[in-house]
Amino acid sequence: MKKILLSLMLFSTLLMSQFVVAAADLEVNTPAITAVKNSMQSRHGQLAAFYANGAIGLTKDGFIAIKDANAVPLAQRGALTSLVKDENADRANLYKEIAQANGHPEWQAEIQSTFAGRWIDKAQAGWWVQGAGGWVKK
Amino acid sequence: MKNWMLGLLLVSVIPACVTINIYFPAAAAEKAADKIIDDVWQLKNGAEKPTVNSNEPAKPVYK
Numbered sequence: 001m002k003k004i005l006l007s008l009m010l011f012s013t014l015l016m017s018q019f020v021v022a023a024a025d026l027e028v029n030t031p032a033i034t035a036v037k038n039s040m041q042s043r044h045g046q047l048a049a050f051y052a053n054g055a056i057g058l059t060k061d062g063f064i065a066i067k068d069a070n071a072v073p074l075a076q077r078g079a080l081t082s083l084v085k086d087e088n089a090d091r092a093n094l095y096k097e098i099a100q101a102n103g104h105p106e107w108q109a110e111i112q113s114t115f116a117g118r119w120i121d122k123a124q125a126g127w128w129v130q131g132a133g134g135w136v137k138k
Numbered sequence: 139m140k141n142w143m144l145g146l147l148l149v150s151v152i153p154a155c156v157t158i159n160i161y162f163p164a165a166a167a168e169k170a171a172d173k174i175i176d177d178v179w180q181l182k183n184g185a186e187k188p189t190v191n192s193n194e195p196a197k198p199v200y201k
Contacts, residue, residue: 003143026163026170033174040178098170110162111171118171122181 027101036094043087056084057128057135062095062116063088067128067135091115 047064050056055071056064064087072080095115099108120129128135176182 024163024166026166028170028174037174037177041180044178044180094174104162107162107167110164111167114164114167115171115175118168118175122172122175122179 028098030101032097036090040090046083051127054128058119058123060116060130062112063091
């Protein structure tokens with residue numbers, strides 16, 4: 001009887017250890033992640049106006065895209081294109097670095113899709129976001 | 139009896155190892171994403187009002 005009890009205790013301890021691992025926070029404080037974050041933060045000052053006027057929007061896969069180039073004067077379109085390109089490179093790097101910092105490079109896709117949902121949830125009213133059926137104004 | 143014990147041990151240990159290695163912590167990932175997005179979009183700065191304190195007049199000097 002004691003052996004059964006001991007086994008049950010062992011079993012529940014093992015289950016608990018899984019729970020603890022599952023509940024732990026993700027590591028996001030590496031120098032690489034901080035560098036990408038700072039780069040994105042300083043770029044956001046330039047992007048904010050383009051989110052607001054509908055020139056760009058948040059895609060459902062965790063990136064940004066040009067939604068309406070006509071919202072921007074011709075002279076600024078080249079700058080906008082490279083802003084979007086740089087932002088997406090940073091975002092791809094961010095997802096990759098978080099996966100690697102936690103010892104699971106294979107988590108990159110899931111981290112990316114988690115971010116995709118959170119960017120869209122936290123987007124300001126008036127910004128364009130990609131839903132299942134295309135662009136939607138929040 | 140010993141075989142039964144060994145069996146239970148294997149049944150509990152093997153799935154535990156596999157689960158820990160492949161399980162994606164969705165809740166922790168959401169929390170991490172929220173923290174990073176708040177930083178990048180500076181969504182929490184307004185609520186914290188860190189500049190208010192620094193602008194407050196110095197404490198009066200009691201004579």
